[in-house]
Amino acid sequence: MSIRPILIHPDPRLKKICAPVEGVDPSLRKLADDMMETMYDAPGIGLAAPQIGVLQRLFVMDFSGKDTPPDPMALFNPEVIWASEEKNTYEEGCLSIPDMYEEVTRPAEVKVRYLDLDGKTQEMQLDGLGATCAQHEIDHLNGKLFIDYLSRIKRSMITNKMKKLKKERALL
Ligand code: GNR
Numbered sequence: 001m002s003i004r005p006i007l008i009h010p011d012p013r014l015k016k017i018c019a020p021v022e023g024v025d026p027s028l029r030k031l032a033d034d035m036m037e038t039m040y041d042a043p044g045i046g047l048a049a050p051q052i053g054v055l056q057r058l059f060v061m062d063f064s065g066k067d068t069p070p071d072p073m074a075l076f077n078p079e080v081i082w083a084s085e086e087k088n089t090y091e092e093g094c095l096s097i098p099d100m101y102e103e104v105t106r107p108a109e110v111k112v113r114y115l116d117l118d119g120k121t122q123e124m125q126l127d128g129l130g131a132t133c134a135q136h137e138i139d140h141l142n143g144k145l146f147i148d149y150l151s152r153i154k155r156s157m158i159t160n161k162m163k164k165l166k167k168e169r170a171l172l
Pocket residue numbers: 043044045046047048051090091092093094095096132133136137140
């Protein structure tokens with residue numbers, strides 16, 4: 001297993017539509033394993049492949065709290081097949097936009113269809129933080145970030161902060 005560097009916004013790879021995987025093979029399982037380790041190390045509750053520069057449709061998540069056993073999940077070719085009318089607002093963050101948190105409103109419950117680590121089709125109904133996290137990750141696979149839901153002014157303030165952060169990091 002290895003920890004991979006996480007791309008920071010703005011990066012053209014975070015704006016791309018990712019390609020579906022053609023079944024789940026050992027190299028994709030290894031990739032999911034690396035993503036899981038990278039997510040736990042960060043730490044975060046989700047990580048999408050484009051965040052480590054891999055433009056394929058998969059993400060990992062574990063939104064179990066610190067007082068509950070770990071619940072790692074890897075989802076390939078995930079699709080929202082149903083979303084509730086009811087909405088939920090969460091303060092979202094993103095490992096590609098460090099230390100910035102803003103409220104985003106999304107469907108409160110979703111049903112997601114995906115391939116599991118065995119390449120088997122599964123469906124999962126999510127609510128609460130899980131529903132928010134899955135939608136945030138699927139957005140990544142479509143080149144979308146949570147700041148795309150904010151006003152232009154907020155988005156450009158955050159983007160400018162991230163440009164500065166990247167410059168500072170490049171000098172270290
Ligand atoms: O770690 C993360 N926390 C989080 C909190 C609220 C809504 C979404 C998230 S996902 C984020 C990790 C990440 O950037 N995934 O792409």
